[in-house]
Amino acid sequence: AIRMTQSPSSFSASTGDRVTITCRASQGISSYLAWYQQKPGKAPKLLIYAASTLQSGVPSRFSGSGSGTDFTLTISCLQSEDFATYYCQQYYSYPVFGQGTRLEIK
Amino acid sequence: EVQLVESGGGLVKPGGSLRLSCAASGFTFSSYSMNWVRQAPGKGLEWVSSISSSSSYIYYADSVKGRFTISRDNAKNSLYLQMNSLRAEDTAVYYCARDLKPGAVAGTPFDYWGQGTLVTVSS
Secondary structure: OOOEEEEOOEEEEOOOOOEEEEEEEOOOOOOOEEEEEEOOOOOOEEEEEOOOEEOOOOOOOEEEEEEOOEEEEEEOOOOHHHOOEEEEEEOOOOOEEOOOEEEEEO | OOEEEEEOOEEEOOOOOEEEEEEEEOOOHHHOOEEEEEEOOOOOEEEEEEEOOOOOOEEEOOOOOOOEEEEEEOOOOEEEEEEOOOOHHHOEEEEEEEEOOOOOOOOOOEEEEOOOEEEEEOO
16 A cells, blocks of 8 residues: 655744655655645545645645655645644545654744 | 535444434435545544435445445535444544535535534544
């Protein structure tokens, strides 16, 4: 089974910062990679799919890149509502999620 | 507006059974593959099962294969998950989620999610 590893597992940042989260697949998955945001007590929200396609309604400060095994999610200018947990997901084969990256306020 | 509303969660003893339902509205349910994803308390997301629009293709995670059964009723716009032989490690919030693209059999992310229903397996 494909394994997805995110880094870091958690970190702190300030409003206005530019942040990057990394996701690595244990084998090549082309661009079959999605990113989700989840806030406490809420369902996940799709942000990006096909590694770099922004889901409708998602602010343009979110962007994704990568293909093959290495992927990144970048938030260009953190807003207060962006503090949440982020998950990558591969859908090249049976869906597998990364372990999550918790983004906290510094 | 797309809505997915799960129900059927609750407290069940190890070895017991539970049937979850997901009522869909706001879209052509019969055109989309649907999925169940779970999240244990304080843990990450785990895909559980998927079913294609006409029920022709069904997939399960190894952790539930042989114990859980996914099904759907397109006439009732409903998705189901029959859970048997439940274990403590099945304790989680269970979400139903829609495929992003209609008609896909596999290989799409999930764009709409329900609010989840909590299943607790404990004696």
